[in-house]
Amino acid sequence: MESNRYNKGIEVLQQMVSEERLNATVKQMEKFSPDMARLIVEFPYGSLYSRPGLDLKQRSLLTIAAMLASGAAAQLDFHIEAALNAGLTPNEIVEAVMHCVSYAGFPKALDAMFVVMKVFNERGIQYEER
Incomplete structure (x- = not known):
């Protein structure tokens, strides 16, 4: 392998x-x-x-948006953790999910936001909307 x-x-x-x-x-x-x-x-x-060409933060942001849009919420927790470790802030992650509402729809964005909430809770991240 x-x-x-x-x-x-x-x-x-x-x-x-x-x-x-x-x-x-x-x-x-x-x-x-x-x-x-x-x-x-x-x-x-x-x-x-x-x-080369994109850093891990940028790739993570793209991955979150693509997974959300395709309805792959079951894999999203892995990628939310990866995005945080790559340097995306909690606010950037939440904003990315919110931005996708008009492109992917409310059901997929809500599913994704619940995954974000779960990961933030597991990691002890206190998110405050700005």
């Missing part, structure tokens, strides 16, 4: 999520489907996130 893109992907993920979150996602998937585990590391993180 080891490849240059896989190793790059793991390096990026280690910057973005906790070891616990990484293990809960990648290591769990390795037990069930090693090929899928390799793909979720190599492609988005080893091939895309590691490219």
Whole structure:
């Protein structure tokens, strides 16, 4: 399973999520489907996130918007944590979700906001609207 893109992907993920979150996602998937585990590391993180041109904050912001718009709320907690670790502020994350209301709709934005609230609560983040 080891490849240059896989190793790059793991390096990026280690910057973005906790070891616990990484293990809960990648290591769990390795037990069930090693090929899928390799793909979720190599492609988005080893091939895309590691490219020059955008920093991790910008990529995280784009990922949140894309996941929200596609209705992928089940994966959003991983990416909210990654966005915080990449340097996005709680206010930037909330504003990104609010900005998507007119493009993705209220149901998807509300689902995403509940995920944001859950992650903030888990991390002890007190959000105050500005």
